[in-house]
Amino acid sequence: MSSSPRRVHLAAHFPGVNNNTIWSDPRSESHIAVDSFIHMAQTAERGLMDFLFLAEGLRLREMNGKIYDLDVMGRPDTLTVLSAVAGATERIGLAGTLTATFHEPYELARQFATLDHLSGGRAAWNVVTSPDAFTGENFRRGGYLPYPQRYERAEDFIDAARTLWESWPASAQDADDTAGAYEHRSEFFDISGRFDVPRSPQVHPVIFQAGDSDSGREFAAGSADVIFTRHSELEDGKAFYKDTKSRLAKYGRAEDDLRIYPGVSYVLGDTDADAAGRAREQAYAQHSGATAIATLERVWNTDLSSFDPDGPLPDFDPVLDGPEVSQGRVKHVKDPVATAQRWREIAQAENLSIRDLVVRESPRFAFVGSADTVARKMNQYIQERAADGFILIPTVVPGGLDEFVDTVIPRLQEMGVYPDSYPSDDPALRATMELNEYRPATEWSQARADVRAAATNGQEA
Amino acid sequence: MSTPSFVIAARITPRPGIDRVDPAKYFSGAAVRQAALDAETAGAAFVLLDDDLDTAPAAGPAAGRLSALQTAAWLGPQTSSIAVVPTLRTTHTEPFLMGTESASLDWATHGRAGVLFAPSLGADAAANVGRRATPSADPAWAETADVIDVVRRLWDSWEADAEIRDQATGRFVDRSKLHYVDFSGTDSASEEFTVKGPSIVPRPTQGHLPVFVEHAPDAPLEALRGAVEQADVVLLPAESVGPEAVKVLDWNPSACVLAVIDADADALDPEIVARWVQVGVSGVVLETGPYDVELAVRAAAGVVPELVGTDESPDEQSTLRARLGLPPAENRYANA
CATH class of the missing domain: 3.20.20.30 (Luciferase-like domain)
Incomplete structure (x- = not known):
């Protein structure tokens, strides 16, 4: 045109x-x-x-x-x-x-x-x-x-x-x-x-x-x-x-x-590389250790407060038959078991902690x-x-x-x-x-x- | 806190049959803004903005009005010392929303706001909203008292220091300082209503906005007793303010009682005001309408110069609570 x-x-x-x-x-x-x-x-x-x-x-x-x-x-x-x-x-x-x-x-x-x-x-x-x-x-x-x-x-x-x-x-x-x-x-x-x-x-x-x-x-x-x-x-x-x-x-x-x-x-950044670095810093600022655990809890649908955000992911599957642990927010994960499985595989393959994994899987900056x-x-x-x-x-x-x-x-x-x-x-x-x-x-x-x-x-x- | 001087305020809503408004100017808000600024210049403590959900009274060609709470919020950034007091009607509007809207108004005005609660007694308000039947005065005022109660609980539901931004634990708030209100009240149709809480809005700037109730001709004063007991400020008609003030102060000894008087009448003379002060009246609300507000406020101040004092430029940071001499608002949930 x-x-x-x-x-x-x-x-x-x-x-x-x-x-x-x-x-x-x-x-x-x-x-x-x-x-x-x-x-x-x-x-x-x-x-x-x-x-x-x-x-x-x-x-x-x-x-x-x-x-x-x-x-x-x-x-x-x-x-x-x-x-x-x-x-x-x-x-x-x-x-x-x-x-x-x-x-x-x-x-x-x-x-x-x-x-x-x-x-x-x-x-x-x-x-x-x-x-x-x-x-x-x-x-x-x-x-x-x-x-x-x-x-x-x-x-x-x-x-x-x-x-x-x-x-x-x-x-x-x-x-x-x-x-x-x-x-x-x-x-x-x-x-x-x-x-x-x-x-x-x-x-x-x-x-x-x-x-x-x-x-x-x-x-x-x-x-x-x-x-x-x-x-x-x-x-x-x-x-x-x-x-x-x-x-x-x-x-x-x-x-x-x-x-x-x-x-x-x-x-934004002075250069594309500068912006990429800032994006990584911001993603970690958006996901404190506590936020990373809470993000996982919304997928696993259970209390994971005993887990260390700098440690490995839970090795058990999400709870499907319990009441929703999270109230007042739109659900984005449609298949928790498949999501948990995929996250464990990624974390293992790339040697990621809970917090690293959550940052990696969080929505990218547009x-x-x-x-x-x-x-x-x-x-x-x-x-x-x-x-x-x-x-x-x-x-x-x-x-x-x-x-x-x-x-x-x-x-x-x-x-x-x-x-x-x-x-x-x-x-x-x-x-x-x-x-x-x-x-x-x-x-x-x-x-x-x-x-x-x-x-x-x-x-x- | 020093004893407040005699309060002078203005009701700037057009008076039916008296003020003829020009729709082009009135609904842009220009006339209301000018009235608020004129009242501010003349040293008035606050302006009242009436509202209801019924058919608007005719005022010139425009039998219309604007939502008072939003008009008050809009005035916030355009004024510097005067406070704004819109009416909220308790019969049809959700109590939770009255709590969040009023708290937000306080934030929007840096604490220069109050709120006047009253029921909607008309059949046309019920038909406009379409949710509930037309109430009679007694249960509607009883519900108003319940609404004031739950709104005050919602204001208390966030303690002032709930926001902690604690980086060590990643916590934005200390949730032990947030409180479910779990309120149960009775509405004007004798049915239970409940509000869970907490509010979605943090504690208002003033803690609690000054709560106003007014004795209007559509109900006997006795119907208002529960609401009066919950109020900070009670407005009474000038014609009967003497005996009514005695009753009101018996029900609620700490109430600030103000006499509502037509600004065009010459009823305000020093002897009458002196008698009012003797029975505990703290000031007057002048029914000025939106025009000639400055003149009316200055004239009233001239009648009682020794009571008003000479301070016409109040601290721009002063809250309405402070101007009315109300003590700091306590929080029922703090240290509980």
């Missing part, structure tokens, strides 16, 4: 409550203080990024029946932080994760509409689900939602929220006694009345979906503007991109209507190299359609983004794939991301209904 190059989009993930975040680094500061969030948001804004992304926590993780104490833990409420950050920034988008399982449409819709108003249209909602009884113990209703219904409620939740966001006339000046009147009656919700927030600048905040599964991709194609995905190698990324984008046409959507943003880690190398590799993903942008995940709060903005972004600008200013005078995130304006709720739901009717007819034919 000889057309002009696709531009690179970047965003920033505030470091999360896992061992990717290195709290032992002497530069690491509070991950709760509002000034840490403002620092990272202002750095992202200086780097002309699309948005700052926050995860959500609703229960502290547990291990062996006790609160897990090895990682950064605790975090302030997503929307409260984003509202504060909105008051200290001008352009950066404000993306918050909130579960469709334990929130309610009326409350969440007015909170997002408020954020969109106060920020001049910079709000985004990452819709996730959390249908487990463990999280439910902090809520009135407990664990109530069967796992297969998690996306059904989420989809219906978004429809309800969109209905509320559209319930006022285009100009609040035209509002009368009926402004905000709405009704949403469905399997999951039976709500009606008058919404109290006038249309916000974007009308609908940008909607994200996080998750790579087949049903997650379909959910994104039918309901979302952005899909937040895991990083993968270039060819796998291209396959994911092609598959996900191919689902859009039947919903009446074009390739650019759903953006793919993998979450990526990175390690991009490692000099600023020039990282800029070129990232650009390749964009040009070859393995991604539309990246959500950068730093390892240190609050300064972990600074070096990237100071060194990689100038390289991307020199390459002609990154802008020198925000693309629009309008601070709205839809303008910053060059997304279309909002699509009405009825169009979304009608398109999905048509797709499902066609699928049913196809099965019957």
Whole structure:
């Protein structure tokens, strides 16, 4: 193709409550203080990024029946932080994760509409689900939602929220006694009345979906503007991109209507060799001896606290029939016995301790190299359609983004794939991301209904 | 700690039928920000931001409003000494979320925040949220007392020094300083509700945010007794503040009682204020709406100059607890 190059989009993930975040680094500061969030948001804004992304926590993780104490833990409420950050920034988008399982449409819709108003249209909602009884113990209703219904409620939740966001006339000046009147009656919700927030600048905040599964991709194609995905190698990324984008046409959507943003880690250095050395140091900083044992415990599903992290792996197989030792975290290992077997073989062949093995088997940093190398590799993903942008995940709060903005972004600008200013005078995130304006709720739901009717007819034919 | 001077505060939410708001300016937040800055300039201790989940009262063409807690958080970085006190409604919102949102607001304002708890008594709030029936006043206020209790426990569920970053053992926190709250309360429909804890948010900057309750016309004062006993600050209508203050201070002798008064009325004169002070009233909340706040606060201060004192530039680091003369918050779980 000889057309002009696709531009690179970047965003920033505030470091999360896992061992990717290195709290032992002497530069690491509070991950709760509002000034840490403002620092990272202002750095992202200086780097002309699309948005700052926050995860959500609703229960502290547990291990062996006790609160897990090895990682950064605790975090302030997503929307409260984003509202504060909105008051200290001008352009950066404000993306918050909130579960469709334990929130309610009326409350969440007015909170997002408020954020969109106060920020001049910079709000985004990452819709996730959390249908487990463990999280439910902090809520009135407990664990109530069967796992297969998690996306059904989420989809219906978004429809309800969109209905509320559209319930006022285009100009609040035209509002009368009926402004905000709405009704949403469905399997999951039976709500009606008058919404109290006038249309916000974007009308609908940008909607994200996080998750790579087949049903997650379909959910994104039918309901979302952005899909937040895991990083993968270039060819796998291209396959994911092609598959996900191919689902859009039947919903009446074009390739650019759903953006793919993998979450990526990175390690920079003066040279590629320097960066590789730093990556190795960081991997050990992310895996203390205690963290290495805990990582093993999640695979073996039993208490291994008597093992020496600098010694050999357990010679017995994982426990399959016991209760889960780890609570409140997504499981990544699908076949523990096979994983344990493979790890023992690797450790034996390479003479690795538990900690060495865990570091070796931990997820690799996505991009490692000099600023020039990282800029070129990232650009390749964009040009070859393995991604539309990246959500950068730093390892240190609050300064972990600074070096990237100071060194990689100038390289991307020199390459002609990154802008020198925000693309629009309008601070709205839809303008910053060059997304279309909002699509009405009825169009979304009608398109999905048509797709499902066609699928049913196809099965019957 | 020195005895606080007479507290002057402003409620900057538009007053139905009085303040006509310009939607273009109001919903961008500009008017609210200006009101908070004007109140700050005039030396007010805090601004109140009303909220509910029912149909908004009409105020000019816009019968709308913004979520108060988020507006308060947004004001945090844009103000320097004034505190913000949003309303949280206890009937439909999850108690766990009220705990995390309020704690986060305290972090977002460096300790310049309080929270006013009140039930949602309207049928339209119940229809909007769609989870629970419309409650009557007594059980809804009883539930409010339970919510205040569990929120305070959630604030206590992280001891202040729980984060240890101990490299020798690889531990980020000392989990013996984190506490399950295992709360069981009764909701407004007489059903049990439980909250496990601990909070997801570390202990608020102030330990506990000052907890406000207000006696509004929609319930008798007696219905509020449980909530008043749990509160730090009790707002009473100026018309009946004398006898009500006596009752409130009997139920909760350490409460800070404030009289709520229409800023446009000339009711605030030195003799009346002197009588209020005699029965234990510590200050006033002026119903100013979002406009002309500075003038109203300065006028009130001029009525009682000897009580207000001359310090119009409070320490920028001073917390709302300190400005209200509240003692440091203790933690029920510490050294337990």
